[in-house]
Amino acid sequence: MLLSLSIRDFVLVDRLDLRFDTGFTVLSGETGAGKSVLIDALGLLLGDRADAGWVRHGADRAELAAQFDIADQDSVVQLLEDYALEGDEGLCLLRRTIDSSGRSRAFINGQPATAAQLKEIGEYLVDIHGQHAHQSLLRSEAQRTLLDAYGGQGTAVTAVRGAFQQWRQLKDRLDRAVLHADEHSAERERLLWQIDEVAALELLPDEWMALQTEHARLAHAAALIEGCEAGLSALSEGEVSCQSMLASTQAQLGALVDYDPELQETIDLLASVEAQLSETVYSLRHYSRRLELDPERLGEVERRMDTLYRISRKYRCEVEKLPELLEQWRGRLNELGVNEDVEALTAAVAEAEQTYRALAVELSAARASAASRLGEVVSQEMQTMAMAGSRFEIALIALEQPAAYGLEQVEFRVAPHAQAPARSLAKVASGGELSRISLALQVVTSQLASVPTLIFDEVDVGIGGRVAEIVGQLLKRLGQRHQVLCVTHLPQVAACGDRQFQVSKHQSENGIYSRIEALDDRGRVEEIARMLGGVELTDLTRQHAAEMLGIVLA
Incomplete structure (x- = not known):
């Protein structure tokens, strides 16, 4: 779980120290205030590529640090031991610096590390869902990856890919041997x-x-x-x-x-x-x-x-x-x-193909089972998102030729109502529907995640009204299993948070900078009212915000 985040001279932030707790935490603020700064900072601490553009104008370097509770993360503890990067018991400190020339340095528990090590360890700590995640759902590869992740088929997919590569390598050797048989015989x-x-x-x-x-x-x-x-x-x-x-x-x-x-x-x-x-x-x-x-x-x-x-x-x-x-x-x-033993190579190719097909058939069966389960649970979530009667299905389309990823192509399909046939997601879903389906998928798959901290960066784009409130309840429910952070512009989602941070932009003689501060009950009422009513706030807007938060105004 993420315990704290420290930021120095990063983009618009000059100095920031935040502490986090369990449950559902919301980050809100005006457009352009820098709500995604926290997400970007965590991304760099988790191994994203760094460049000089992240350093605040006029500063020599940016410094980022995050502390995580890993008391229940045996995989992380073992990984740190393997790399000889242990720190205080039950804690993991990630730190990164970026100078004005773009040079970056990484540290884990105070010891020099590589960006690759940050990324490897970060995969066990945080899962970030970007605001454009719904766009990737239109790609077949992303659909297949999501299904395999939901079904827990990572090991099976790796085995199938390895068997396919072995088969193809042997087949290429056999083809070369046959092609050059006369030449090799003479030699x-x-x-x-x-x-x-x-x-x-x-x-x-x-x-x-x-x-x-x-x-x-x-x-x-x-x-x-x-x-x-x-x-x-x-x-x-x-x-x-x-x-x-x-x-x-x-x-x-x-x-x-x-x-x-x-x-x-x-x-x-x-x-x-x-x-x-x-x-x-x-x-x-x-x-x-x-x-x-x-x-x-x-x-x-x-x-x-x-x-x-x-x-x-x-x-x-x-x-x-x-x-x-x-x-x-x-x-x-x-x-x-x-090379010239064509008969032996032929037998080896046949054996490799048989091994591949056996593994691929097992993967196909596992995918079919996972597709059925995922289709049902996503369809249930869609009913609460102003998509009553709609149905989500996952089709497994047999390939004409075997591939490294298996014997079938994965295609997400949706039916707008009970009587309509399910058709490709790319052909029938509107932007708003696609956003809602994406969120439903993220919520469903995140429930199975072993990563303790889930971050959603404006994944609620394209929805509003009652659906937004339902999305907020989904994220709050998810916060009962994981630590959830969400950057949002929707008051309905923000009101569901257990706590809230406000991001604001200020002008000083040294330039523009961002501030992020934790809000108390009154501060949350003011922020939700701003999100509801814009610049001119009225008592009625504040009363509405207080009702959404379940707070009685004095």
Whole structure:
């Protein structure tokens, strides 16, 4: 339930703080005074799109805040917990700011939030019926949505839509598979022999690099053997070798170290050189023993390299990337295998269609039941709205082709009297009748709403007199189940309210601004009298207003 609303620098309002109670609350005022400001402010707090036009002229930003009692709203409490936006127990505070550049910020329980989160939470808190709601009743989509909402078929509608989309997606895949069957078959055959050709190579990881290294060694084996022999001769095996000369030098210097100890450092360095030279000779000798001329192996390596290079050129790919190309082909072949399985796709399409039709038939039955119930209760309400003898019906017209929303189109129909056939609402209802039927529908469907606060923004346009009084009684009756706020210009409706706010427009040196204030009994008499009699109020008009309110004037 809405507990309070705070508005700062919003449109024509500079500062406003209102508190609300249960029951039926009325907002009234002269035309142009800004009666819908409260509705607009709540709409923004519930996630409507914001722009700079909402900021009062001359102000830097507009600020809006509303507090709700959510003690009995388990869905809202859970949603706030899911978003980690909890506040004081049993309360929910929504706040929004809009600066003069149009930038908007939203807060829930003092924590930053998004407009989408405001909208999601707001759907559980407030239901707003706009003043042009009756115009949407002429659209088939709106009629179907209203019927499904009345019948509580939201889950069923979602399931039918999902099943239809699954069916259509599979059908599109099947159509594409049939259309491209020959093309895919040719591609599949080509991939098969390409895969066989490359897979037969059995190319190992890093094999190409190893082959290149081995080929270089085998192709230059003679030069390598010759170089190793020359090196060993110079270092160790020749008559005059490095090792022999190094040994001779060490012996000569060793004999002189007694004469000058400083030579010992040089002798030590020569010993280190001798050790490294010995390791070098050992390594070179070990390497040379593995070298041999092997023309046969060289031929094998060259033939393998030639095969790999030829295949890589054929497919315009580097040799080392042939395994990667092979995996790509295999992946594409798997895709074609699924797409080309026309028989399996045909069976899947048939199964998806069967699932859709089964769900759609269940939805049709539920719609038929809801249509009968809704037709009866709306017809009963219409009898009290100067439409005695009229009848409201809902026709379910079978579609030639199944649709995402089901197997039928929904059409609201009305019969002006008992003997007349029911015809499409768009063809037979006048503006006033359409407004009354719309209100009857809103009252009936709102009785089932789980949302605690219902707001009606001048939904009584086009009616008056006795019908207006009946509408007021309907809204008052609705206020026994929900918190009801109604913006109205009809005194008959306003008189039925449990309490009343007056919206007025004032001129100051800073411009025009609106005020909204709660009225006491005397204030309500004056306001109802104004709504009855216009500018010039008489005692008789005030007496009439007091009678409507059930107030005895002193």
